[in-house]
Amino acid sequence: MVVLSLVASAASAGAAPPDVFPMAVWYGGGKARAPMLAADPRGHREEWRADLKQIKALGFNTVRGWIDWASGEPAPGQYRFDTLDVLLSLAEEEGLKVVVQVYMDSAPEWVGRQNPDALFVSSNGEAIRPESSPGYCMDHPGVRKADLAFYEAVARRAGASPAFLGFDLWSEPHVINWANPTYIANPEFCFCRNTVARFREWLKAKYATLDALNAAWYRRYASWDEVEPNRLSTILSYTDYIDWKQFIADKLGQDLRARYEAAKRGAPGRVATSHAAGVGLFSSPHYWEGQSDDWTMAAQVDYYGTSFYPKHSAFVDRDVEWRGALLDFARSFGFANGGRGFWIGELQAGFGTIALNVSPTVTPEDLRIWTWSALARGAKAICTYAWYPMSTGYESGGFGLVRLDGTLTERSKTAGAIAGLVGRHSALFLAARPPRSEVAVVYNPLAHFVGGRQRAAAYAGPQGEVAGIERDSLLGVYRALFPTNVPLDFVHADHLNAADLAPYRLVVLPYPLMLSAKAAAELREYARGGGSLVVEARAGWNDERGRAADVIPGLGLAEVVGAREADVQTVEKGKAALVAEEGLPGLAKGDVLPGRWYEESLEPTASGARVVARFANGAPAAVVSPFGKGKALVLGSYVSAGYVTQPEETTRRFYDGLLDWAGVRRPVAVSGDPVEVRLLESGREHLAFVFNHAAAPATTAVTLRVPLDGRVVEDLVSGGPAGATAVADGIEWRGTIGPRDVRVLRIR
Numbered sequence: 001m002v003v004l005s006l007v008a009s010a011a012s013a014g015a016a017p018p019d020v021f022p023m024a025v026w027y028g029g030g031k032a033r034a035p036m037l038a039a040d041p042r043g044h045r046e047e048w049r050a051d052l053k054q055i056k057a058l059g060f061n062t063v064r065g066w067i068d069w070a071s072g073e074p075a076p077g078q079y080r081f082d083t084l085d086v087l088l089s090l091a092e093e094e095g096l097k098v099v100v101q102v103y104m105d106s107a108p109e110w111v112g113r114q115n116p117d118a119l120f121v122s123s124n125g126e127a128i129r130p131e132s133s134p135g136y137c138m139d140h141p142g143v144r145k146a147d148l149a150f151y152e153a154v155a156r157r158a159g160a161s162p163a164f165l166g167f168d169l170w171s172e173p174h175v176i177n178w179a180n181p182t183y184i185a186n187p188e189f190c191f192c193r194n195t196v197a198r199f200r201e202w203l204k205a206k207y208a209t210l211d212a213l214n215a216a217w218y219r220r221y222a223s224w225d226e227v228e229p230n231r232l233s234t235i236l237s238y239t240d241y242i243d244w245k246q247f248i249a250d251k252l253g254q255d256l257r258a259r260y261e262a263a264k265r266g267a268p269g270r271v272a273t274s275h276a277a278g279v280g281l282f283s284s285p286h287y288w289e290g291q292s293d294d295w296t297m298a299a300q301v302d303y304y305g306t307s308f309y310p311k312h313s314a315f316v317d318r319d320v321e322w323r324g325a326l327l328d329f330a331r332s333f334g335f336a337n338g339g340r341g342f343w344i345g346e347l348q349a350g351f352g353t354i355a356l357n358v359s360p361t362v363t364p365e366d367l368r369i370w371t372w373s374a375l376a377r378g379a380k381a382i383c384t385y386a387w388y389p390m391s392t393g394y395e396s397g398g399f400g401l402v403r404l405d406g407t408l409t410e411r412s413k414t415a416g417a418i419a420g421l422v423g424r425h426s427a428l429f430l431a432a433r434p435p436r437s438e439v440a441v442v443y444n445p446l447a448h449f450v451g452g453r454q455r456a457a458a459y460a461g462p463q464g465e466v467a468g469i470e471r472d473s474l475l476g477v478y479r480a481l482f483p484t485n486v487p488l489d490f491v492h493a494d495h496l497n498a499a500d501l502a503p504y505r506l507v508v509l510p511y512p513l514m515l516s517a518k519a520a521a522e523l524r525e526y527a528r529g530g531g532s533l534v535v536e537a538r539a540g541w542n543d544e545r546g547r548a549a550d551v552i553p554g555l556g557l558a559e560v561v562g563a564r565e566a567d568v569q570t571v572e573k574g575k576a577a578l579v580a581e582e583g584l585p586g587l588a589k590g591d592v593l594p595g596r597w598y599e600e601s602l603e604p605t606a607s608g609a610r611v612v613a614r615f616a617n618g619a620p621a622a623v624v625s626p627f628g629k630g631k632a633l634v635l636g637s638y639v640s641a642g643y644v645t646q647p648e649e650t651t652r653r654f655y656d657g658l659l660d661w662a663g664v665r666r667p668v669a670v671s672g673d674p675v676e677v678r679l680l681e682s683g684r685e686h687l688a689f690v691f692n693h694a695a696a697p698a699t700t701a702v703t704l705r706v707p708l709d710g711r712v713v714e715d716l717v718s719g720g721p722a723g724a725t726a727v728a729d730g731i732e733w734r735g736t737i738g739p740r741d742v743r744v745l746r747i748r
Contacts, residue, residue, distance in 0.1 A: 059420025155266025175290025562625025586657015595637025
């Protein structure tokens with residue numbers, strides 16, 4: 001999705017990093033759940049002080065409070081910040097920092113009375129009246145003015161306190177948040193006249209003339225005032241639908257930037273952040289609430305991040321690879337374009353509830369693994385949600401670090417101990433960055449748009465997660481490579497640049513049915529310059545307008561891969577099989593590589609092209625070809641997605657073989673029991689995180705391919721020597737790690 005009007009990364013020009021690493025727990029004063037506030041905060045000052053003392057005694061250095069618009073501005077221009085005042089003054093006295101979460105979805109009723117045409121409107125024309133959420137549409141000029149004035153007022157008040165560390169400006173951004181109009185079939189937002197007017201301006205910027213828009217959409221508009229967002233699925237063209245969803249992503253980025261600038265006017269030196277409900281890997285641009293784009297949002301604030309709920313509700317228990325993929329996706333957009341990292345805006349503290357649905361138990365070991373897993377990817381803040389369990393709502397009783405009566409849990413002691421350790425080493429963790437990856441996987445939101453609205457209803461899953469082939473294609477590559485301990489980056493298709501891609505020795509383009517011409521051109525130049533490119537079936541079938549290519553692979557990629565499509569069919573039960581010939585990386589002749597959905601028969605067209613796999617009917621299923629100084633491998637099916645539905649050892653060996661095929665250097669070697677190893681660089685120091693995810697102890701030997709060079713290796717937790725030794729290609733550490741535990745090695 002090509003997003004217009006992107007602002008250069010705010011990280012390069014925003015606030016300086018905080019002087020402490022924020023290890024926070026959500027606490028807004030008493031037992032009120034976010035975004036609600038307790039009554040009479042001044043009367044409960046000493047009760048709140050006792051909570052803050054306990055939070056600090058456990059090891060946390062920051063609390064994450066909140067304020068909602070309705071409570072903070074009960075009448076126009078009359079601000080009530082007594083909860084904020086009490087929390088900030090207590091935190092200052094007790095030596096804690098405060099991050100303030102702002103909730104605009106709980107909007108005061110006077111906003112609606114002043115602006116009766118500011119209601120959110122669904123695609124069917126029905127307006128929804130807020131019931132504490134979702135507030136009013138920010139595209140209304142009156143709402144926007146009041147919205148930004150509130151941010152500035154909060155910033156001015158909070159910025160006067162030395163305890164104030166910064167903001168989270170928008171929790172889990174969508175067009176509407178936390179309100180499901182169950183009385184509307186297939187809702188979609190927002191189609192109010194103000195958003196439609198803004199969409200028209202966006203189209204003018206993109207197309208310049210009405211004639212160009214008419215040509216792109218196949219319309220005969222006589223005036224811009226006639227232009228409406230797409231509501232229908234038709235057999236002709238769906239460029240209008242793609243534009244509508246691109247606009248929504250761009251609009252959300254611009255809205256976040258406006259709030260960022262308002263907050264900076266009030267408190268210019270403080271950090272301003274935001275965080276997603278779930279990263280784009282597990283979501284869809286089709287979402288009816290209006291879905292944001294992580295790279296776009298990250299460019300607007302000092303830090304962008306994500307919520308992280310591995311055991312959110314009934315039967316949800318995310319495995320190691322799922323959790324790693326989410327965190328590495330957040331790492332990828334957090335450090336993209338010179339970014340300084342990402343925040344974990346919400347880390348699940350206790351078992352989850354949604355009405356009668358109760359999640360699997362959250363253990364101290366869970367919190368240990370989850371927290372260190374985020375830190376090992378370079379997270380720059382951990383905000384545990386929440387101190388008390390939810391006191392009301394359909395999440396009542398869930399997500400608490402302590403019990404609702406204030407009794408400590410073993411989870412709280414474990415989380416606090418980690419918080420204290422990281423806080424004491426703030427400079428080390430704030431400076432830490434992941435080493436440069438040599439493997440990239442292309443994240444391409446356009447993949448969701450093949451067929452336009454025809455695909456929009458194909459998504460379901462826990463927590464609204466996309467459960468389709470788009471997710472599985474990205475997740476499959478990650479799962480297959482996870483045991484190698486080779487880090488990979490997710491790179492956004494809209495921001496591909498051959499020069500930026502050049503350091504990657506391997507680039508994988510999974511499920512590439514719909515691709516922009518620019519992205520295809522940059523991938524072409526990457527391969528020409530010496531890169532190794534892997535492309536799956538029907539690449540560039542459609543361009544960014546939804547128009548079919550004359551030759552598939554399209555957009556010039558047929559020349560890159562040295563082959564073209566001869567035939568394609570959907571296979572029975574969606575299961576394809578590629579039988580290896582000589583030269584298929586990682587596999588021996590006759591090995592069977594599972595694919596998914598399509599069998600695309602390939603016809604080699606380049607003189608150096610070589611068939612390296614065939615389908616059962618003998619048709620070429622994979623082709624390797626040189627291109628310029630580089631090379632390409634094209635697969636006639638979706639092997640990446642196939643690994644999610646058919647996790648065969650041959651697929652894992654194939655992806656492992658791709659690393660050698662592309663000359664990827666492996667930063668870690670493991671012998672003995674399997675462990676996960678992650679590295680960070682912090683100035684001249686390194687941190688190595690060795691995870692045992694198993695339920696039994698792991699005895700292992702880990703070789704880190706970083707030089708010892710007179711440095712010492714310490715166990716960060718104990719502070720004592722880690723017993724590592726120098727070997728020919730780096731540092732070797734041997735040891736036994738307890739069940740569901742982690743060792744953190746500091747090389748200094």
